[in-house]
Amino acid sequence: MLVDHDALPYQSPAWLDSLCALGWYRDASRAYSFADGHHYILPMVRNRHLPARLCLAESMPYAWGRGGVIASATPHVSHLRAIFEDLASLPYLRISVRPNPRHAHLWAAAAPPGVTSVPGLAHILDLDGGFDAVWAKRFKKTTRTRVRKAERGNIVVERDTTGRLLPVFHQLLRTSFDRWADKQNEPRMLAHLRGQQRDPMSKFGSIARHLGDACRIWVAWVEGKPAAAAFVLQYGNVNDARGAIDREALGASGANDLIQKLAIEEACRSGCRFYHFGETGGSTSLAHYKQRFGATPHPHAEYFLEKLPITAVDTHVRNVAKWTIGFKDT
Incomplete structure (x- = not known):
């Protein structure tokens, strides 16, 4: 079994199983061995129903987290170049790779001239020294x-690893669609259509079933709501995959800070080494929120071979x- 201490939950076999169980994708992962003893696995999926020449192969698909290689040691640039060459030889219409942002500099050095790269920004919290230091x-x-104010307040926090609180979480997520739409100057109906396509209840149910105790749903109740x-x-490491609030119920309670x-x-x-807050994009408010918890920005890129x-x-x-709707990144 390949052990990578930098690996993310999105690169686990259970995550791949939860994705493929929904019926849209099948496993298309690649394995690599090099003469110097280094080994790599690239978790990847492709469309289950189309021929390869019409397929998008992805590591990972949009809204399904990050991919990139799991490595027996810190990846070598020369090895990543060889992996890019292998991917370019495959028949897929497009291959996308979204690597771990902590390895962004290695992938940037390895990327061939013909690859399309799209810049991004993620935030990661270093847990070195334990919680007292953090x-x-x-x-x-x-x-x-x-947080101290929230701990003194009338807040009840539940932590669920069985999926019992999924309906509560998903309802809060749907409530958040309206808030995000208003901030971004986006029609609410469009925001809900995009949100439902990106994050249907079936997706989270599959994740909860396959990851078991590794999937933790935190809910904070304020005055019973x-x-x-x-x-x-x-x-292994942690990823805060989604967060959601009800602004009216939340008020000034600080409940979201408490569960974080x-x-x-x-x-x-x-014993986790890093806490990944996920993709931040161009949102200054989201960046500020993550930085309040000590997370630092990690510029990176996603790569597309097309x-x-x-x-x-x-x-x-x-x-x-x-531009047509006057969309604003906030």
Whole structure:
């Protein structure tokens, strides 16, 4: 079994199983061995129903987290170049690779001239030193104050690993669609259509079934009402996969800060090395929120090997749509 201490929950066999169980994809992972003893696995999926020459192969698909290689040691640039060459030889219409942001510099050095790269920004919290160090040295003072206030308040926090709280989490997520739409100047109906396509209930149900205890759903109740929730994956390292709030129920309680603190504290107790807050994109408010907990920005890129300029066309269409509705990244 290949052990990679930097690996993310998205690269686990259970994650791949949860994705393929929904019937849209099948496993298309690649394995690599090199003469110097280094071994790599690239978790990847492709469309289950189309021939390879019409397929998009992805590591991982949009809204299904990150992929990239699982490695027996820190990846070598020369090995990543060889992996890029292998991927370019495959018949797929397009191959996308979204690597671990902590290895962004290695992938950037290995990327061949013909590959399409799209820049991104993720935030990661270093858990070195345990929770006492994270709390005292990395949490911002304002965040510690909010958490202390929340701990004194009338807040009940539940942590679920059985899927029991999934309906509560998903309802809060749907409530968040309206808030995000208003902030981004997007029609609410469009926001719900996009959100339902990206994050249907069936997706989270499959994840919960296949990851078991590694899938933790945190819900904070304020005066008996669900106010904040976090869908956290803890499989080796941690990824805060989704968060959602009900602004009205939340008020000034700080319930969302409290459940974030509890999830980070649990990750420290479990011996996790990093807490990945996930993709931030161009949202300044989201970046500020993550940085309040001590997470640091990690610029990175996603890579696309294409037979046709799909990424360029997709980006143009999205930009035109955003311009048409006056979409705002906030």
